[in-house]
Amino acid sequence: MTRLVVVGNGMAGARLVSEVRARDPRIRITVFGAEAGRPYNRALLSNVLAGTMTPGQVRMLDAEWYADHAVTALPGVEVTAIDREAREVLTACGRREPYDVLVLATGGEAVVPPLPGAERAVAFRTMGDCEAILAAAGTARRTAVVGGGLLGVEAARGLAGRGLPVTLLHLAGHLMERQLDAEAGLVLGESLAGLGVEIRTGVTVREILDDGVRLAAGTGTAPGTAGAAASPSGTGESGAAGEEVVEADLVILACGVRPVTRLARDAGLAVARGVVVDDEMRTGDPSIFAIGECAEHDGVVYGLVAPAWEQAAVVAGLVTATDRTARYRGSRLVTRLKARGVELAAMGETHLTEDEAEIVRFSHRTRGVYRKLVIRDGRLVGAILLGETPAVGTVTRLFDHGGPLPADRAGLLFPGLAGGAADSPVRMPDTARVCQCNNVTKGRIRSCWESGARDVAAVAAATRATTGCGSCRDAVEGIVGWLCEQEGIPA
The missing domain is CATH 3.50.50.60 (FAD/NAD(P)-binding domain)
Structure with a gap:
């Protein structure tokens, strides 16, 4: 029986555990967490700070889930060393846990500048x-x-x-x-x-x-x-x-985050800014993987939810042998600001100039609106959408898929103009990705709705949409409401 040890029970580690268990009920799983208590969605802590969510609402797996799925969870138990020769991890309390496969999901830590006081x-x-x-x-x-x-x-x-x-x-x-x-x-x-x-x-x-x-x-x-x-x-x-x-x-x-790499470095693994991994998320030791904020893939350390969960899916496929061809090829990042009263999405190469790319820009400062498209070789390579705009979904899809753009660029920024693509559920294709973090399309939401998931909570339970950064919640509500309206069902 394969012994899987996961060091880190944050968003990446918890997601990996759930992915592995969903694919294989037999693998023996032990997960260590530096923080005591249940794992939680760190991306939603700003909502807790704002008072729009409670701490309980951002928690993830609970003790009952671990028990029901035969997972040994050890929150608050710090792993202090890796013995690669013996294939064991050592904890601060003297425990030695053997592994066949080890996954480092140690995340990042806040940067505290060396300031007096x-x-x-x-x-x-x-x-x-x-x-x-x-x-x-x-x-x-x-x-x-x-x-x-x-x-x-x-x-x-x-x-x-x-x-x-x-x-x-x-x-x-x-x-x-x-x-x-x-x-x-x-x-x-x-x-x-x-x-x-x-x-x-x-x-x-x-x-x-x-x-x-x-x-x-x-x-x-x-x-x-x-x-x-x-x-x-x-x-x-x-x-x-x-x-x-x-x-x-x-x-x-709030001065930034640095990857937690001490365990890997002390174990003799390659570390640059993060723990260096290949397309399988594997380190130089074939039995050790790294995912999430602690991992560096192709020179990039990703600090957002979606890449960590994509990496977890790759490792789960390889470890369980359910997808031996799984590879991580990097992520196209879309940053969404979660702040009441401010709508912001930024993606790709936003700093290119007119000498380097075609730039389409609109600014209305008194209304708090700024929209910018960065286009190169007929493809959208970057965008900033600040202020309320119905174009977010359309622009995000074009950036994510790299499809050709319409000749009328302004129509992308102003969907009501001729040639523009409105972002309503009616016009949105079923292939449109609604939840970036969990790769959930409109078609999948429609399928869940047709199977009886008639509100956002039910759709989230079935697809995990809205459970990442949370920025897609309005879109999911709009799709569910539209589907209910079509059938005359109260939303």
């Missing part, structure tokens, strides 16, 4: 972090979020939605600079400002204080500006040598 801040990465932030927010007067990437934006918006004054501090010149160009970052910042988040870009944090954050002198921009130094914004006071202190009695760090 960093211990006074709370990183936003785990369920424990989320609970600590919510507890502190109950008595906090002001909050500062350090880091204006995806997670920092979601955290700032979530806390502002709870009525807490929030200042978002970001080193780069505009928010989410990895996914957005400068104009999109500016429009996003203005949209957040309208929702109660003060934006300070181009700032350098020097120190975390008991009552705020000290910024380097002469850095930062005022809300609604780009590139110019600003004087103190009114939320802070002047510090030594012209430095500014932004007042905050709760400081949250």
